[in-house]
Each structure stands twice: as structure tokens, then as C-alpha cells.
Amino acid sequence: MAGNRTFTMIKPGAVRKNYEGAILKMINDAGFKIRAMKLTRMSTTQAGAFYEVHKGKPFYDNLVKFMSSGPIVAAILEKENAIEDFRKLIGATNPENAEEGTVRKLFACSVTENAVHGADSDENATREADFFFSTFERFYDYE
Numbered sequence: 001m002a003g004n005r006t007f008t009m010i011k012p013g014a015v016r017k018n019y020e021g022a023i024l025k026m027i028n029d030a031g032f033k034i035r036a037m038k039l040t041r042m043s044t045t046q047a048g049a050f051y052e053v054h055k056g057k058p059f060y061d062n063l064v065k066f067m068s069s070g071p072i073v074a075a076i077l078e079k080e081n082a083i084e085d086f087r088k089l090i091g092a093t094n095p096e097n098a099e100e101g102t103v104r105k106l107f108a109c110s111v112t113e114n115a116v117h118g119a120d121s122d123e124n125a126t127r128e129a130d131f132f133f134s135t136f137e138r139f140y141d142y143e
Contacts, residue, residue, distance in 0.1 A: 005035065006082040006119045007128040008090075012070035013113040015039075020073050023103055023116060027077060030089050036076040036129070036138045044068045050131055059112065066112050074132040078140070083119060090118045 008027075010020045027034070042050065047067040054060045079085060091102025093114055098105040107115040119125035129138075 003122060004080055004082050005076060005078050005125060005129070006086045007117075007125045007132075008075050008077060008086065008119070009117040010073040010075075011113065011115055011117060012066060012072055013109055014107050014115040015071050015073060017107075019107045019115065023107060024073075026089065026103055027075075027086075030079075030085065032077040032079045032082070032086065034075055035078045035140055036133045037073065038075075038132065038137070039071055039073050040132070041071045042068050050128070062112055076129045076133060076138060083122065083125060086118050087120070090116050 010023050014020065014023060024034075044064055047064045048055070051060065051063055051067065054063065077086060089103060091098030091104040093104070094111045095104045095108035095114055098108070103116050104114050109115075117128075119128050
């Protein structure tokens with residue numbers, strides 16, 4: 001994915017509140033192209049595996065419980081400088097610290113229920129995209 005692709009999830013709380021359309025509009029308006037997308041639900045086992053990097057941290061169990069509590073929207077996004085630009089678009093993990101107009105400032109409830117996940121590196125974007133999407137489900141060769 002090196003530099004031009006990233007991975008995101010619209011989290012269960014935001015989906016429950018029907019924010020996915022508004023969030024996807026912000027993503028499109030920021031110049032990102034959606035190259036794969038699905039509405040799905042993670043089991044607690046899948047959520048635990050996805051967030052395994054945080055296993056043992058105080059927030060891990062609550063995060064896994066929350067992330068398996070309802071549907072999520074998973075997506076691969078493409079844009080030049082995708083990871084950095086997407087991290088700016090979504091804002092700080094804690095919505096109280098997020099800049100005005102960012103996704104998390106507008107739609108998040110708390111640090112755990114922060115509306116969206118965004119990959120923080122090329123390596124994690126690739127790993128996270130591979131967790132949800134087969135190569136058959138990705139569409140890079142169209143305009």
C-alpha cells in the first residue's frame with residue numbers, strides 16, 4: 001500500500017447512530033477514493049485478533065467488547081499521502097483533543113467509541129486491509 005493507501009473502519013457506535021453516510025462523505029470530499037468497502041460484524045475472537053497489538057493493555061478488553069458489539073464499515077482508501085492525510089481528517093484518538101471539523105470531533109463519544117479507526121503506518125494499513133479483504137474484493141484499476 002506504500003504511501004497511497006490506508007485502511008479505516010467506521011466503528012459500531014457510529015454505525016448505530018447512522019453516521020456512516022456523513023463520515024463517508026467527509027472521506028470522499030477529502031479526495032480519497034474507496035477501493036474496497038464492506039459492512040460486516042466482528043466476533044469477539046476476530047476483534048481480539050485485529051487489536052492483538054494492544055493485548056495486555058488496560059483498555060484492550062473494553063475495546064474488543066465494543067468492536068464486536070455491532071456492525072462496522074471496513075474500507076481501503078486511496079490518495080497520495082493517504083495515511084498522513086487520513087489521520088489529519090479523523091483527528092486525535094481522544095475526541096476532546098481532536099481539532100474542530102475532524103471526524104472524531106464531530107462523531108465520537110469517547111476514546112474507545114471514537115467513531116473511526118485509521119491505520120497509523122503502511123505496514124499496519126496492509127495488515128489491517130488483509131484482515132478484511134481478499135484481493136478479489138479490491139478495486140485499484142478503475143477510475
